[in-house]
């Protein structure tokens with residue numbers, strides 16, 4: 001099964017007009033993407049997304065980092081998937097269920113909220129990077145698979161089987177995010193393979209074979225190649241290193257090389 005690599009750049013709550021301009025210039029200076037091998041989607045903070053859309057080469061797609069559970073209306077401060085579809089057509093993406101949104105005490109998104117957002121976003125034509133992953137204490141208690149399955153099961157409960165083709169899963173162990181402690185290629189492979197087995201059992205073989213499962217957590221130019229060559233690692237969701245143009249381009253190149 002050949003799955004095209006996907007590299008996501010999650011800029012999180014970072015940036016300014018000046019830094020976004022600089023980062024877009026650095027990315028534009030890279031080689032043209034080999035679109036048979038890799039896709040790239042950048043997720044700036046919401047206020048900068050259309051600015052980035054105007055600056056970035058068209059082979060870089062754009063995403064929002066979150067959206068609301070439903071449509072437009074009296075939901076102060078929220079962004080509806082309808083708006084993402086409108087602004088980022090023809091390739092609107094959104095990141096949902098990021099661990100920072102699941103675990104920060106000010107946000108505390110439940111599995112059910114993430115599932116509701118995912119269902120609505122997919123219905124509006126968005127492609128969703130659905131983040132899952134365990135806390136350090138959950139990994140130490142050998143509960144990684146249980147946690148991933150619980151988070152996925154909440155989505156399966158509301159999503160029709162054919163809608164899964166609009167989903168990319170990002171496995172991001174929380175202990176590896178922004179800590180410099182990257183999962184080993186073996187740890188990533190083992191977990192991704194287990195997620196794919198769950199998909200085979202619960203959603204279907206074809207969906208599972210086609211599903212891209214990204215790894216996220218302290219990915220850098222220097223460690224991307226050894227992770228990308230694992231059979232069930234289909235790309236990355238990159239945080240800190242996506243804010244540095246040359247580093248992000250190295251990660252993209254690692255995926256293109258792994259696809260060769």
Ligand SMILES: O=C[C@H](O)COP(=O)(O)O
Nearest residue numbers: 010177178217218239240
């Ligand atoms: O969404 C990206 C992840 O949270 C990874 O962040 P990081 O690359 O800074 O560890």
